Amino acid sequence: MIDVFQSLARRGLFLLDPEAAHGLSIKGLKTGLVPACAAPADPRLAQTVAGLAFANPIGLAAGYDKNAEVPEALLRLGFGFTEIGTVTPKPQAGNDKPRIFRLVEDEAVINRLGFNNEGHQAALQRLKACDRKAMIGVNIGANKDSADRIADYVTGIRTFYGVARYFTANISSPNTPGLRDLQARESLAALLSAVLAARDDEARKAGIRVPVFLKIAPDLTEEGMDDIAAVALAHHLDGLIVSNTTLSRDGLRDQRQAKESGGLSGKPLFEKSTIVLAKMRKRVGPNLPIIGVGGVSSAETAAEKIRAGANLVQLYSCMVYEGPLLPGKIVRGLSALCDREALTSISDIRGSRTDYWASKA
Numbered sequence: 007m008i009d010v011f012q013s014l015a016r017r018g019l020f021l022l023d024p025e026a027a028h029g030l031s032i033k034g035l036k037t038g039l040v041p042a043c044a045a046p047a048d049p050r051l052a053q054t055v056a057g058l059a060f061a062n063p064i065g066l067a068a069g070y071d072k073n074a075e076v077p078e079a080l081l082r083l084g085f086g087f088t089e090i091g092t093v094t095p096k097p098q099a100g101n102d103k104p105r106i107f108r109l110v111e112d113e114a115v116i117n118r119l120g121f122n123n124e125g126h127q128a129a130l131q132r133l134k135a136c137d138r139k140a141m142i143g144v145n146i147g148a149n150k151d152s153a154d155r156i157a158d159y160v161t162g163i164r165t166f167y168g169v170a171r172y173f174t175a176n177i178s179s180p181n182t183p184g185l186r187d188l189q190a191r192e193s194l195a196a197l198l199s200a201v202l203a204a205r206d207d208e209a210r211k212a213g214i215r216v217p218v219f220l221k222i223a224p225d226l227t228e229e230g231m232d233d234i235a236a237v238a239l240a241h242h243l244d245g246l247i248v249s250n251t252t253l254s255r256d257g258l259r260d261q262r263q264a265k266e267s268g269g270l271s272g273k274p275l276f277e278k279s280t281i282v283l284a285k286m287r288k289r290v291g292p293n294l295p296i297i298g299v300g301g302v303s304s305a306e307t308a309a310e311k312i313r314a315g316a317n318l319v320q321l322y323s324c325m326v327y328e329g330p331l332l333p334g335k336i337v338r339g340l341s342a343l344c345d346r347e348a349l350t351s352i353s354d355i356r357g358s359r360t361d362y363w364a365s366k367a
């Protein structure tokens with residue numbers, strides 16, 4: 007019955023422009039129209055990563071709930087964690103519409119939103135009303151017209167320190183001109199010095215150390231990956247999120263939409279982002295937490311991210327195609343995998359296929 011409801015809802019939403027459909031889905035979550043459908047808790051899926059206890063390894067990636075409107079409703083869908091943002095200090099409108107495109111045949115999305123968001127204060131007020139124990143991360147960025155981008159990230163850390171369970175410094179959106187340049191060795195070292203010093207200062211005051219993750223692009227060269235790994239380890243970063251959307255248009259069926267500029271996500275990103283994940287795992291060693299993102303659509307693809315070396319997994323685009331039951335379905339599927347392979351923890355498969363993925367071109 008729920009499946010029938012879901013397929014009707016999807017058909018209805020797909021008649022709308024993608025951004026209007028997104029707005030409607032947020033409204034549905036706000037009003038409780040979308041049913042809560044979490045899978046039963048399974049201790050084999052619980053993970054402690056960067057000092058945080060996650061009920062399961064499946065999270066919602068940044069960009070869906072940019073303004074922290076529905077984080078607790080999203081957790082009720084069965085996600086083990088959710089990430090709000092990207093938020094910037096000042097509100098900003100983003101790029102002109104249309105700026106989100108569905109590539110239905112490819113089960114993909116292209117977006118060039120450009121960090122449209124209501125700014126720090128709007129998100130902060132909403133997060134203050136949430137349960138402090140809810141596993142909500144805050145993804146921070148810089149305003150397009152900022153004179154000092156690093157200062158914008160530092161402001162993000164200081165503003166959200168009391169309400170974020172973790173931070174993500176997003177330096178990999180392709181839709182803010184020049185942002186990805188922060189991934190270069192020297193710029194990244196300057197960014198991480200400032201961001202982690204602000205975190206350490208807030209941690210002293212609050213008596214709680216909130217982990218900071220760095221979200222990187224899938225379009226890095228081997229040297230680019232070397233630089234990020236070296237700087238991340240030297241600065242004792244808490245983890246990496248691999249990856250953001252890609253500029254590549256390889257292998258797409260929908261050639262008409264493929265011409266739209268912006269970042270591509272969804273199924274066609276799976277392979278590319280999993281290769282970069284494994285290559286980063288090889289570079290940083292077994293201990294640095296990595297969250298694998300890109301094209302996750304099922305329990306099998308989520309498990310493959312873990313086999314490639316991920317501690318946790320996030321998804322966004324495939325939920326556009328599969329609907330709100332997807333996180334619960336994936337979590338149940340991971341429990342079934344633990345049964346089939348007689349695992350005491352899903353982390354037992356972590357890294358078992360890092361070499362395979364890292365050796366792919």
Ligand SMILES: Cc1cc2nc3c(=O)[nH]c(=O)nc-3n(C[C@H](O)[C@H](O)[C@H](O)COP(=O)(O)O)c2cc1C
Pocket residue numbers: 067068069070072091092106115117119121145176179221249250251270271272273275299300301302320321322323324
């Ligand atoms: C419409 C849309 C908006 C996004 N906005 C953000 C964002 O604000 N910040 C961010 O770090 N990533 C953003 N992303 C990237 C996702 O978090 C994720 O890294 C990427 O889409 C790959 O995962 P997926 O294939 O499961 O979607 C966005 C993705 C989409 C599709």
